[in-house]
Amino acid sequence: MMNKKNSISGHDEYAAEYDQQVREYECFAHEALFGLSFEHVNPHDRLLDIGIGTGLGSLLFARAGLEVFGIDGSIEMMKICESKNIAKDLKQFDLQNTPLPYSDGFFEHVISCGVFHFFDDLEPMFKEVSRIIKPRGIFAFTILAQTTEKEERVAGGNREAYSEMSREGITIFMHRDRYIEKLLQGSGFDKLKMLKFLVWSGQEDIDDLYYAYVAQRYGI
Numbered sequence: 001m002m003n004k005k006n007s008i009s010g011h012d013e014y015a016a017e018y019d020q021q022v023r024e025y026e027c028f029a030h031e032a033l034f035g036l037s038f039e040h041v042n043p044h045d046r047l048l049d050i051g052i053g054t055g056l057g058s059l060l061f062a063r064a065g066l067e068v069f070g071i072d073g074s075i076e077m078m079k080i081c082e083s084k085n086i087a088k089d090l091k092q093f094d095l096q097n098t099p100l101p102y103s104d105g106f107f108e109h110v111i112s113c114g115v116f117h118f119f120d121d122l123e124p125m126f127k128e129v130s131r132i133i134k135p136r137g138i139f140a141f142t143i144l145a146q147t148t149e150k151e152e153r154v155a156g157g158n159r160e161a162y163s164e165m166s167r168e169g170i171t172i173f174m175h176r177d178r179y180i181e182k183l184l185q186g187s188g189f190d191k192l193k194m195l196k197f198l199v200w201s202g203q204e205d206i207d208d209l210y211y212a213y214v215a216q217r218y219g220i
């Protein structure tokens, strides 16, 4: 049995291999999020990357001229991000805590790629994103989807997230589409787009199903 690690210390340990592993897994979630969001962003817009890690999710936004701010718990992941010169500002912060250390309406846009599956209850995070984003701003993120097959293993079938331990010994959570839709609505977002895609799980012949969402904060 693997030792349970938390999602920050786990990433500190794997930071040096992270970018290489993303390439091996042929995970293009970053490109998908950027492509889905591109029509809504402009050069010089301020973008927060929640769980920025080594910066893969922000790289293309930075190249498109946005001002990238990053927040993450893992110093080792952020050291690599810093060396790439993608972000204007990086903060170390445990995302289990709220409020996030930013003022109301500070960002035009918020992204989070490959992060929300480390959290069971996403409601505090969505409420915070709603607070720090400007009206009409874009919130783009991925989740690990709860499939019917996995749903069957959930006692009663009425929980919002199913959890299991990853190969690396970190607890991960799969969320249902209807849970995400409910959270978006309850935090002031309209869903604009959703894309379903597969990423290799690291185990032979098994792919994980991810959803990418682009939502827009309503209001004027």
Ligand SMILES: C[S@@+](CC[C@H](N)C(=O)[O-])C[C@H]1O[C@@H](n2cnc3c(N)ncnc32)[C@H](O)[C@@H]1O
Residues within 6 Å of the ligand: 007, 008, 011, 012, 030, 050, 051, 052, 053, 054, 055, 056, 057, 071, 072, 073, 074, 077, 093, 094, 095, 096, 112, 113, 114, 115, 118
């Ligand atoms: C799979 S990586 C994704 C990194 C980057 N967004 C990307 O797309 O490549 C998940 C990131 O979330 C961060 N993370 C996980 N749990 C966290 C927590 N509780 N607080 C802060 N950061 C956390 C990890 O440190 C890691 O950098």
